[in-house]
Amino acid sequence: MFANIQKTQNPPTQPLFIWDGECGFCKYWIIIWKSQTKGLTYTTFQEIASDFPDIPLKEFKKASRLIETDGSVFSGPDSAYRTFWYFPKPKKRWHRLYQKSGFFQSISDHGYNWIAKNRPLMMKLTLAFWGKDPLNRKPYWGICLFGVIAIVLGIRSIIG
Incomplete structure (x- = not known):
């Protein structure tokens, strides 16, 4: 600390x-x-x-x-x-x-x-969610969130 x-x-x-x-x-x-x-x-x-x-x-x-x-x-x-x-x-x-x-x-x-x-992990997440250019960030987090929701709904429909 x-x-x-x-x-x-x-x-x-x-x-x-x-x-x-x-x-x-x-x-x-x-x-x-x-x-x-x-x-x-x-x-x-x-x-x-x-x-x-x-x-x-x-x-x-x-x-x-x-x-x-x-x-x-x-x-x-x-x-x-x-x-x-x-x-x-x-x-x-x-x-x-x-x-x-x-x-x-x-x-x-x-x-x-x-x-x-956990800086290396945080850097990977930053790049995944916002892209490589900090002055021209893209909302890739929205795509990731949509993908997670789609996977959860897909698993849910398979299970039951």
């Missing part, structure tokens, strides 16, 4: 989202977020971890971080929820729900950790 780090002593001059540059799944979704956010800089921990000596490298390896200009650090799923503040129409409810609801925080943290441990 990743550690929640509250503050850094070296705040950036612009809000900064830090992610694992060796993760294809992460890269896919960062491309999408970059295209939908304004005023947020994205960089990999491989490039910038040394600028934050008060955040252990092992923690950068465990989870993404969003660092605000006041030094506040948001970790794991909360870093993702915090990016929604930088959308043209900010969606602040997800970050606020994470901050206020222990249940939502627990579900988010465990889900984030499961995804982090």
